[in-house]
Amino acid sequence: MRVLVIGSGAREHALALALRKDPAVTEVTVAPGNAGIAQHVDVRAVNASSGEEVVALAQELAADLVVIGPEVPLVLGVADAVRAAGIPAFGPSASAARIEGSKAFAKDVMKVAGVRTAHSEIVDHPGELDAALDRFGPTWVVKDDGLAAGKGVVVSPDRSVAREHAAELLENGHPVLLESFLDGPEVSLFCLVDGENVVALLPAQDHKRVGDGDTGPNTGGMGAYTPLPWLPEQTLTAIVEDVVKPVAAEMVARGVPFSGLLYAGLAIGQGGPAVVEFNCRFGDPETQAVLAMLDSPLAELLYATATGTLDQVAAPRWKDGSAVTVVLAAENYPGRPRSGDIISGAESTGTGTESEVLHAGTAQREDGALVSAGGRVLSVVGQGADLAEARANAYARLSGIKLPGGHFRSDIGLAAEEGRITIPAAV
CATH class of the missing domain: 3.30.1490.20 (ATP-grasp fold, A domain)
Structure with a gap:
């Protein structure tokens, strides 16, 4: 199977490495990719938001599957263009991507589906x-x-x-x-969705604020960990049965069935799970941690979703232990980030063992130097037998990376490791 991944961030780096490990995959191409991704797979220039350009590249590569990472191409209908060309696409139609592209649309879907969310x-x-x-x-x-x-x-x-x-x-x-403000710890749950078929992946928790202790402005995400030791299995089941499946069914009823990755962001409060937001694609940085724990062939799952056969494949298998993603950000992020600074010690192994460096905002100069080229520059993923070991491996790897003005949170997953996250007993 030849797979084309659209996007240029650490999420796409994680997808590329996971796909490359799938024995059924013979070729992985990422477009436009970045300097770190180029160390492992072929990268090609493309305007990710242009359905015409993405289709032309997919046809040139004779791609058997196109995986669209970012939300903007999905909202603009790139998946529709790929499917219209007869190529399976992992990602929802523009109409279904409104679940993220329009919060008003998402609220209306939830209201009709009877899903708890904020007023x-x-x-x-x-x-x-x-x-x-x-x-x-x-x-x-x-x-x-x-x-x-x-x-x-x-x-x-x-x-x-x-x-x-x-x-x-x-x-x-x-x-x-x-x-209205929803209290309680937040959960990110990724679900593969093919119409009304729903397959949940491991739950994760993102850290949105830029500073330790959840201080400072919101960002695109400064780190994540999975699984969640404080989340009971019955609560996870309730999220799938009472939130994701009703929303998927309502979208089918509206004639805009969802196909791809439906990401439910929830708060677990006194009244049970309530939706903060839905996204129409893999989240970043949660994807980096979740895929590190996957022990099943990724391409099989994505292809089945894209071709409407999700109910015919085995449920995903997961490794024992935990994974933690820590984001290294450029100076001044989430404001206007400084770019062009030389990065050292950020070599990506592609092995996905104890720790891995996934590239997001990076570029390679003509002289070969690796430099920063975005707000979130790198994602460092650590794995371990438990959350403490995974955190230790991530931060140990991060300590060897140098980026002038770079900053990161030192407390990703710490509250969970120390047992400081709880949810109401009735949930």
Whole structure:
């Protein structure tokens, strides 16, 4: 099987390495890829958001499967273009990708499906903002109603901070979504979905804030770990049965069946699981940890999803132990990141053993030097017999990497390791 992966981040690096290990896969190409991915597989230049360019490349490579990583190409219909050319595509149609592309659409789907989520209101005119803010609090959640790569969200007990963010979004022509605050620890659950067939992967927990102790602004994600020692199996089952399956069924009923990876972000509070958001693709940085634990052929699972045969393949198998992803970010991220700094010690082995370095925002200069070229530069993944060992392996590998001005969180997975995460006993 020849597989083309679309994207350029650490998520795509993880996908490429996992696909390369599948004995059924004879060739993996990533487009446009990055400097680290190029160490292991062929990379090709492409405009990932152009269905025409992606189809042309897939046809040139005689690809048997196209895996689309980022959300923007999916929302723009690249998977539709690939399927129209007769090539299996892992990723939802543009209509189904609205589950991420439009939070208002997602809220309506959840309402009809009877899925618990935060109360919300859309504000699309500055004159309506203050009255709407008065209906929320004492913790305000303000979101960009469109795609914002995880950084269009402000959660604050300070009304003025919430108002400033909402006003900025409105000034830039973006509708604002105000939500009630959901308490409890958050869970990221990836599910392979083929119409109404749902196969859950390992649950993970992301760390969105830039600083230790969940301080500072939101980012695209500073690290993640899997599995979750504090999440009971019955709660995981409830998420699949009461959240993901009803949403998948509702999308089929609307004539926009979901095919691909449906990512449910949830808060586990007193009332049980409640949806914070849905995404239409593998999440980053959770994917890096989840795929490190996968002990099944990845291509088989993705191809079955893409071809509507998910119910005909065996459930995924998982390794024992834990995996932790720690993100090394460029100076000033999540603001405008500094780029062009030389990175040393970031060689990627491609073996996926105790630790692995996955590239995201990297490039190679003409003189061969590896340099930073984005906000989240690297993902370092550690594996171990338990969470403590996985954390130790990740941070040990990270200690050998040098990036001027680079920063990372030192507490990824620490609260879980120390047993400080709990959910209500009834959940």
